[in-house]
Amino acid sequence: MSDELVTLTIDDKEVQVAPGTLIVDAAAAVNVEIPIFCSHPKLDPVACCRMCLVEVEGPRGPMLQTACSVPVREGMVVHTDTEQVQATQEANLAFILLNHPLDCPICDKGGECPLQDQTMRFGPGISQLVEPKRHKQKDYHISDTIVLDQERCIICWRCIRYLEEWEDKPQLALFKRGGATLIDIQPGQPVDAKTGGNIIDICPVGALTSKVARFGFRPWQVERTPSIDPHFSTGDNIRIDTRTYAIRRIVGRENMGVNDQWIADKTRFAWAWVNSDERLTTPLVRKDGELQPATWSEALQAVTDGLKRVKERQGADAVGGIGSAKLSNEANYLLQRFMRQIVGTNNVDHRDGGDVAALSTGIPSLAAVMQPQYGPPPQYDVIMLVGVDPSEEAPILDLHIKRAVRRSGTTLVIAHPRHIELTRYPGSYLGYRPGSEATLLNGLARMALAVKGEENQTVSQLTDDATDERLLNLCGVDPEAVEGAARLLVEAKNPLILYGPMAAQGATGEQVRNGLTNLAMVLDCYENLGYLGLNANSQGCRDVGVLPDALPGHAPLDDEAARTLLAELWGGELPTAPGKTYRQMLDAAGDDIGALLVMGADPAGERPEWAANLAQLDFLAVQELFLTDTARLADVVLPAVSWAEGDGTFTNCERRIQRAPKAVSNPASKAAQDWMILDHIAAHMGMQWPYASAQGVLEEITTAIPAYAGLDWTALGDQGVQWNAETVRPRPAYRRCRQDDLPAAGEGELALVTGTVAYDGGTLFRLTQAMRDMIHAAAVTLNPDDAAQAGVKDNDAVLVRSAHGELRLRAAVSEEIEPGTAWIPESLPGAPVGALLNGREQEFVTITPQ
Amino acid sequence: MALNDLVKNALEIGKAMGVTLKYLTQTPVTVEYPNEPVSLYPRFRGRHELRRYENGMERCIGCMLCEAACPTGAIYVDAAENDPANPTSPGERYAKVYEINLLRCVFCGDCEEACPTEAIVLGHEFAMANYDRHDFILNKQTLLNPGMPNVVIRPD
Ligand code: SF4
Ligand code: SF4
Ligand code: SF4
Ligand code: FES
Numbered sequence A: 001m002s003d004e005l006v007t008l009t010i011d012d013k014e015v016q017v018a019p020g021t022l023i024v025d026a027a028a029a030v031n032v033e034i035p036i037f038c039s040h041p042k043l044d045p046v047a048c049c050r051m052c053l054v055e056v057e058g059p060r061g062p063m064l065q066t067a068c069s070v071p072v073r074e075g076m077v078v079h080t081d082t083e084q085v086q087a088t089q090e091a092n093l094a095f096i097l098l099n100h101p102l103d104c105p106i107c108d109k110g111g112e113c114p115l116q117d118q119t120m121r122f123g124p125g126i127s128q129l130v131e132p133k134r135h136k137q138k139d140y141h142i143s144d145t146i147v148l149d150q151e152r153c154i155i156c157w158r159c160i161r162y163l164e165e166w167e168d169k170p171q172l173a174l175f176k177r178g179g180a181t182l183i184d185i186q187p188g189q190p191v192d193a194k195t196g197g198n199i200i201d202i203c204p205v206g207a208l209t210s211k212v213a214r215f216g217f218r219p220w221q222v223e224r225t226p227s228i229d230p231h232f233s234t235g236d237n238i239r240i241d242t243r244t245y246a247i248r249r250i251v252g253r254e255n256m257g258v259n260d261q262w263i264a265d266k267t268r269f270a271w272a273w274v275n276s277d278e279r280l281t282t283p284l285v286r287k288d289g290e291l292q293p294a295t296w297s298e299a300l301q302a303v304t305d306g307l308k309r310v311k312e313r314q315g316a317d318a319v320g321g322i323g324s325a326k327l328s329n330e331a332n333y334l335l336q337r338f339m340r341q342i343v344g345t346n347n348v349d350h351r352d353g354g355d356v357a358a359l360s361t362g363i364p365s366l367a368a369v370m371q372p373q374y375g376p377p378p379q380y381d382v383i384m385l386v387g388v389d390p391s392e393e394a395p396i397l398d399l400h401i402k403r404a405v406r407r408s409g410t411t412l413v414i415a416h417p418r419h420i421e422l423t424r425y426p427g428s429y430l431g432y433r434p435g436s437e438a439t440l441l442n443g444l445a446r447m448a449l450a451v452k453g454e455e456n457q458t459v460s461q462l463t464d465d466a467t468d469e470r471l472l473n474l475c476g477v478d479p480e481a482v483e484g485a486a487r488l489l490v491e492a493k494n495p496l497i498l499y500g501p502m503a504a505q506g507a508t509g510e511q512v513r514n515g516l517t518n519l520a521m522v523l524d525c526y527e528n529l530g531y532l533g534l535n536a537n538s539q540g541c542r543d544v545g546v547l548p549d550a551l552p553g554h555a556p557l558d559d560e561a562a563r564t565l566l567a568e569l570w571g572g573e574l575p576t577a578p579g580k581t582y583r584q585m586l587d588a589a590g591d592d593i594g595a596l597l598v599m600g601a602d603p604a605g606e607r608p609e610w611a612a613n614l615a616q617l618d619f620l621a622v623q624e625l626f627l628t629d630t631a632r633l634a635d636v637v638l639p640a641v642s643w644a645e646g647d648g649t650f651t652n653c654e655r656r657i658q659r660a661p662k663a664v665s666n667p668a669s670k671a672a673q674d675w676m677i678l679d680h681i682a683a684h685m686g687m688q689w690p691y692a693s694a695q696g697v698l699e700e701i702t703t704a705i706p707a708y709a710g711l712d713w714t715a716l717g718d719q720g721v722q723w724n725a726e727t728v729r730p731r732p733a734y735r736r737c738r739q740d741d742l743p744a745a746g747e748g749e750l751a752l753v754t755g756t757v758a759y760d761g762g763t764l765f766r767l768t769q770a771m772r773d774m775i776h777a778a779a780v781t782l783n784p785d786d787a788a789q790a791g792v793k794d795n796d797a798v799l800v801r802s803a804h805g806e807l808r809l810r811a812a813v814s815e816e817i818e819p820g821t822a823w824i825p826e827s828l829p830g831a832p833v834g835a836l837l838n839g840r841e842q843e844f845v846t847i848t849p850q
Numbered sequence B: 001m002a003l004n005d006l007v008k009n010a011l012e013i014g015k016a017m018g019v020t021l022k023y024l025t026q027t028p029v030t031v032e033y034p035n036e037p038v039s040l041y042p043r044f045r046g047r048h049e050l051r052r053y054e055n056g057m058e059r060c061i062g063c064m065l066c067e068a069a070c071p072t073g074a075i076y077v078d079a080a081e082n083d084p085a086n087p088t089s090p091g092e093r094y095a096k097v098y099e100i101n102l103l104r105c106v107f108c109g110d111c112e113e114a115c116p117t118e119a120i121v122l123g124h125e126f127a128m129a130n131y132d133r134h135d136f137i138l139n140k141q142t143l144l145n146p147g148m149p150n151v152v153i154r155p156d
Helices: A023-029 A083-097 A114-122 A158-165 A198-202 A265-269 A296-314 A329-343 A395-408 A437-452 A457-462 A468-475 A479-491 A506-522 A538-543 A560-570 A582-588 A608-615 A629-633 A674-684 A694-704 A769-774 A784-790 B002-024 B065-069 B110-114 B140-144
Strands: A006-010 A013-017 A053-058 A061-066 A077-079 A146-148 A172-175 A182-185 A208-210 A223-228 A237-243 A246-252 A284-287 A290-293 A319-322 A382-386 A411-415 A427-430 A495-499 A529-531 A595-599 A619-624 A636-639 A648-651 A656-660 A749-753 A779-782 A797-802 A806-813 A821-823 A844-849 B038-040 B048-050 B075-081 B093-101 B120-122 B151-153
Touching: A006 A023, A013 A023, A023 A053, A053 A083, A061 A083, A083 A114, A158 A172, A158 A198, A198 A208, A198 A246, A223 A656, A246 A265, A284 A296, A296 A319, A296 A595, A296 A619, A296 A636, A296 A674, A319 A329, A319 A582, A329 A538, A329 A560, A329 A595, A329 A648, A329 A674, A329 A694, A382 A479, A395 A411, A411 A479, A427 A479, A437 A457, A437 A468, A437 A479, A437 A506, A457 A506, A468 A479, A495 A506, A506 A529, A538 A648, A560 A694, A582 A608, A608 A629, A619 A629, A648 A694, A779 A784, A779 A844, A784 A806, A784 A844, B048 B140, B065 B075, B065 B110, B093 B140, B110 B120
Parallel strands: A006 A077, A319 A595, A382 A411, A382 A495, A411 A427, A495 A529, A595 A619, A619 A636, A749 A821, A779 A806, B038 B151
Antiparallel strands: A006 A013, A053 A061, A053 A077, A146 A208, A172 A182, A223 A237, A237 A246, A284 A290, A284 A636, A648 A656, A749 A844, A779 A821, A797 A806, A797 A844, B048 B120, B075 B093
């Protein structure tokens, strides 16, 4: 295609647009509105509704053509307001309205409905139909969260196309013909795509509405706040609509650098927790063994006394702070400032923090993975996923990847202990044994070198442990498959490698990260190595220094420049000794750790063993939204507010700092923002911090972290700004990556695979009534062969036992689970998989029927 | 002088008594409300009522159009889904909360105009004095069960 612009005339206005532009878009460029229904800027044109007919002059006189599907031509002359066009528009609207019910007063689309608007603007103004209308199914649930009204549907295909073009899950289709045409699901197969709710946003009428938001709002009465998703690390842009102190709905918001305009169903529907009655609304202090309501000053004094007492008795390093990747940069920054400056310890970390060998730079960029309808293609021709399951962990990234695969021929190389959903695409799948990542990566690096036919002494030496035999026995992967994957990676022009916390935890985490770095260097794509966290602020939490071994800005503890900067900013000396990680603090709770300040984390609910440890603590203070298992053990519980109830910034997986302004508040609650709570504790401890607002804290962050310089609240805007990875990216270097042999599975033992699922039993999901049935059951999933061996069938009650503990679960049987493994996700309702773990890379379980 | 005054005053008294006598024979304007009915024009706009269908279902479907039409923001509606087994109103939607703040209302009748189901109407109740400000906020219960003001409708 040439870059030369095409010139055409629309309603006597001359316009120049790129070749290939559709008439409808060209018209929009000169402010000529052509009514549309089926056409959508993010979907392929189908031209099925005939609403956009315009006159195009041709050799045989003016012809009616669909503006949404005809691309512009040089010298084209288009008329959108002739008598013929108007007559067609009127006739067409009358035709569409023939069987459209008069539902506007009870329809959630009313007030923002293209059909209403266009009928008013382009319609005939009268109704000629007196005959009864056709009746079809109303209030029809095509999933737990999406309600279909077949009568209102105008058969525009948008929903069908979204599910087909973006989700690659054609779960809606048209049935019958003529006036009887129906939109429907396949019998018994509800729409279960993880981002299926987007069809509600794009339906041009009220045929598809949200079960969760149903009847709770009118478009003209809600207040709209641009915000971001609180669940996933992609930081998808949303709009929060509120009314009378409550969230009424959440819809997608366009950001072409992040989520196009799509959001996940969890984001769209799971917000009932914000307005839940279970929220904490007043501080609680333990008196006579019971948590009792208290005033803020009592509670703050109790925290001060508790922390001071333990510090005096056991020293500063007996106090620890646990932050959360679900909370804002501001809250986390102040937590680490509090621990480092006021308590004087580096014991500050969060889940998946110091225990995971992450990358300071996150992933390169989401835009580079995206394939928008109109826009540049993705930059990667091969995407490798190591221990990452985007379908569960980042549904919007999953959407981008699927689109890249289907529209731009990107190939996937997937290394995961489970047959994740993305393995349905051609490419390479390496189903390794959990815990054997390091060896597998060495194998890949070794074979990549061989495929390239290059000599590299260092790499050969570093990877000589990954023999074919070891790949087969230790990793459980066919060496030929490894070679195939290596070949794909070597032949790629620009491969992207992503890994997640599951692959790089614990003792071998460091080795795995080294292995990944080595592999990326062999492939000449060091900059394309990315780490994908699990939570909305996984990146930001690290950026602001909620790590036991790094100061804000990923500076090592002994980095002189950073120390001087912070000392100047905060005044006083900073502790030098590395602190304990999240797991270390919890393992040592009640021993070396005498007091913990936990903000937005629930370790007690994660592992029963930690709950026991926390109960031993001298002092435990918890900042929380709910009375979690951890909060129940606390001496002081400080009620906090959610991401929607206070200003804050979050940094997504591609280092984009985004704003989440206050959208809603509960006037009856005494809960406060996390940063403010910390500021008040500091004041009680005798330290006056200078913050007047969350923006003030951000202001300081932009000084404390060089990469954040200048990115204050105003500068971030509604689309956020990415910070430059080059400022902190470590120099590439080949490093040692080794691992010991793993113990072999005993008789009847299965390797335990765990990880995250989107629909878990956590508070943030469970409280949404409509989605209750979607929660992943408290089940262990087995390969059919293993299930047969253990003598269990689908849905049998089983006892899962490890060396460490046991859990009672249901059995589920699925081909997606590799033989020899058992899959139990985290945070299942009432079944913490943590009961089976003790922090080793690999855990074996036995399954006994009950 | 004194006689003059006397005559003048006597005349005045006579005049006044004349008025009294005149009205003594006429029917009085004062209405002993509520013991006696007040007569109103049919279009008189008094306190709101929410109406029902004959079968007892509420007419209001919680569409919030009255709320949108109200120039003073006196109406608050919150809608919810009908329980299909035990619906409050015909169709899928009903008003879970319906409140009118009489202190804001200017009795313009726009809500009545906007309502697609003729659910909200301005009735003939006019005695709206109250002792507590909160009592000026009418809830759905009150609106659905209006009292029977003692009125007669006079011809237009
Ligand atoms: S349900 Fe909505 S989006 Fe789907 S075809 Fe009908 S009108 Fe179009
Ligand atoms: S009568 Fe007028 S002011 Fe009173 S509630 Fe109705 S619309 Fe509002
Ligand atoms: S009274 Fe009428 S206009 Fe108001 S919410 Fe009910 S149905 Fe709608
Ligand atoms: S918008 Fe062009 S045919 Fe539907």
